[in-house]
Amino acid sequence: DIQMTQSPSSLSASVGDRVTITCRASQTINSYLNWYQQKPGKAPRFLIYAASSLQSGVPSRFNGSGSGTDFTLTISSLQPEDFATYYCQQSYSNVWTFGQGTKVEMK
Amino acid sequence: QVHLVESGGGVVQPGRSLRLSCAASGFTFSTFSMHWVRQAPGKGLEWVAVMSDDGTQRYYADSVKGRFTISRDNSKNTLYLQMNSLRVQDTAVYYCARGGGATLDYWGQGTLLTVSS
Numbered sequence: 001d002i003q004m005t006q007s008p009s010s011l012s013a014s015v016g017d018r019v020t021i022t023c024r025a026s027q028t029i030n031s032y033l034n035w036y037q038q039k040p041g042k043a044p045r046f047l048i049y050a051a052s053s054l055q056s057g058v059p060s061r062f063n064g065s066g067s068g069t070d071f072t073l074t075i076s077s078l079q080p081e082d083f084a085t086y087y088c089q090q091s092y093s094n095v096w097t098f099g100q101g102t103k104v105e106m107k
Numbered sequence: 108q109v110h111l112v113e114s115g116g117g118v119v120q121p122g123r124s125l126r127l128s129c130a131a132s133g134f135t136f137s138t139f140s141m142h143w144v145r146q147a148p149g150k151g152l153e154w155v156a157v158m159s160d161d162g163t164q165r166y167y168a169d170s171v172k173g174r175f176t177i178s179r180d181n182s183k184n185t186l187y188l189q190m191n192s193l194r195v196q197d198t199a200v201y202y203c204a205r206g207g208g209a210t211l212d213y214w215g216q217g218t219l220l221t222v223s224s
Contacts, residue, residue: 089152
């Protein structure tokens with residue numbers, strides 16, 4: 001199975017900060033990479049598909065990039081509602097896998 | 108709007124079986140693949156299984172292969188997960204999610220399964 005590795009596992013940031021999360025696949029996945037946001041006690045929310053395309057309704061401060069094995073999620077100016085855990089997920093193979101998650105906490 | 112409601116969770120002893128259900132509404136169920144994803148307490152998301160829109164294709168995570176079976180009834184707009192030989196490590200919130208192309212675009216609120224003696 002394709003392994004997805006996110007870094008960092010957690011980070012502390014302030015409102016207005018630029019935040020970057022990376023995701024690495026154990027083999028090439030082209031651009032079959034999605035990002036999700038999850039808040040405590042809630043179901044995940046779908047943010048970005050095909051590595052860089054924003055789902056409808058997602059604020060433009062969220063940006064995804066990358067292809068092959070290395071991907072990045074950037075939040076250009078962190079807002080209070082963005083404190084959450086973020087997951088990458090590959091859909092290249094028939095067996096899908098998630099990264100372990102990155103928790104964005106308030107500094 | 109798309110609505111997914113899971114049910115069937117509860118407390119079960121190791122080695123026993125349980126079936127989860129996911130009732131779908133607000134979209135043409137028979138034209139979308141459907142997935143199960145789980146999350147153990149305090150842990151990350153783990154993809155569990157997928158079934159194609161017509162039910163002809165199914166894939167599983169290694170951790171559940173041979174024990175879990177995904178199925179669907181397109182006439183009832185319902186997805187199922189039959190779970191056999193349950194283990195303590197299967198304890199998790201189980202989410203169903205719609206397969207929007209190569210994504211999981213809508214999620215239910217989840218149902219909690221606790222496997223404990």
